[in-house]
Amino acid sequence: MSKYLLDKFLFTVDRDPALVERYREDPVATVDWWEREVANKLLNATVTEDSTWLEFSEKERTALREHDHVTLFQMGAHPFLTLTLFIAMFERDHGPLEYQKAYGAVMAHLTLPYPDITT
Amino acid sequence: MAEVVAVIASTHHPFYLRASTSTGADRPPFADEWVSKIETFRETLTKARPDVLVMVGSDHFHQLWLDNMPQFLVGKAPYFDANWYNEEREFGLPKMRLQGQEDLSAHILRHGLDADFDLAFSNELRIDHSITCPIITLRPEADLPIVPIYTNIFAPPLPQPKRFVQLGRTIRQLVESWPENLRVAIIGTGHLSLELGGPRQFGEHGPDPEFDRLAVEWIANGDIEKCLGEVTLESLHLPGNATHGFMDFMLMMGVAGEGVRADHVDSLDLFHTMEAYFTWYPNGAPA
Structure with a gap:
């Protein structure tokens, strides 16, 4: 389990307009490409100084491939990152605030304490 | 010596700009009341005639990231570009550029370190809506030099609430020991109860109106001891999963x-979250 790597995925996709579209349209291929090409990139390096050890668990990969924000929340992915990216991808398909409300409503069964988001 | 002419604490609601500038069917029913409250709040800063703004906020995973996360950081640069692509996308916030006050940044860093705060610093900081929202609401001309100070209320492990209060006290002392005859306003933004990305988000009110009521009371009365007695890193999970932003109110x-x-207290109950606005005049209210 790597909450850090889940967060890194959400963070790097959310800040790249082209990647937001790619993840919306083809999540399976985007997650596979990202894990292969980006997961180990040290973000602060301008030349290749890759890390060597970062990979998703099968459950994490599946949650990302399925756009499953409820499971991401339950795994302790940072809820701000997930929400921001998912609004960017899906708000456009709904009326005002409809998506945000539905996003919360499908999590209504979750109670405190929420999963720890500490990385 | 510099004078602290106003201390201001506020929520930072990224939708204010869009709500206040929208027209016709797009204009939300609460927009007029919101604008009126903000204009009154703005006047409390204008009347203090500040030369410099110290701005306390929190980066929302824009420039500060989990591979290198500072707890408290002071920006020291001649300019600060502001707002990020995803803030433009989601909130309609424009790109901005604010002038820095490097001399005050350097003073806060040097003497803050000497006062046992191991402050991080940045010489190239692109600030986000935690600082640009109060610029938009309180000083839309964006014409005053700033010193941005970021706190980590976002990526645990977080500092304890008492450290936020202590840092606030220290910032006040540091500004007052700056040997420039300039008028400084210290402005900080945080949240009351707030839920983001969880089941309680985007409700009719903030997720915990009772917490909001108590919080406004603590802040309005400067009841630091009571607040510190009731608020812990653990307890802040209860009112809503993003309520740790309240620690920036504690700093203020x-x-x-x-x-x-x-000297000025106001609030506005909106869907999703409550807005709250506070101004203190350390040397008496300006005429």
């Missing part, structure tokens, strides 16, 4: 001082 209570009542 530290700036204002124990038992010091705010």
Whole structure:
């Protein structure tokens, strides 16, 4: 389990307009490409100084491939990152605030304490 | 010596700009009341005639990231570009550029380190809506030099609430020991109860109106001891999963001082979250 790597995925996709579209349209291929090409990139390096050890668990990969924000929340992915990216991808398909409300409503069964988001 | 002419604590609602500038069917029913409250709040800063703004906020995973996360960071640069692509996308916030006050940044860093705060610094900081929202609401001309100070209320492990209060007290002392005859306003933004990305988000009110009521009371009365007695890193999970942003209000209570009542107190109950606005005048209200 790597909450850090889940967060890194959400963070790097959310800040790249082209990647937001790619993840919306083809999540399976985007997650596979990202894990292969980006997961180990040290973000602060301008030349290749890759890390060597970062990979998703099968459950994490599946949650990302399925756009499953409820499971991401339950795994302790940072809820701000997930929400921001998912609004960017899906708000456009709904009326005002409809998506945000539905996003919360499908999590209504979750109670405190929420999963720890500490990385 | 510099003078602290106003201490201001506020929520930072990224939708204010869009709500206040929308027209016709797009204009939300609460927009007029919101604008009116903001204009009154703005006047409390304008009247203090500041030369410099110290701005306390929190980066929302824009420039600060989990591979290198500072707890408290001071920006020191001649300019600060502001707002990020995803803020433009989601909130309609424009790109901005603010001038820095490097001399005050350097003073806060040097003497803050000497006062046992191991402050991080940045010489190239692109600030986000935690600082640009209060610029938009309180000083839309964006014409004053700033010193941005970021706190980590976002990526645990977080500092304890008492450290926020202590840092606030220290910032006040540091500004007052800056040997420039300039008028400084210290402005900080945080949240009351707030839920983001969880089941309680985007409700009719903030997720915990009772917490909001208590919080406004603590802040308005400068009741730091009571607040510190009730608020812990653990307890802040209960009112809503993003409520740790309240610690920036606690920082501003530290700036204002124990038992010091705010000169201006206002709030606005909106869907999703409550807005709250506070101004203190350390040397008496300006005429």
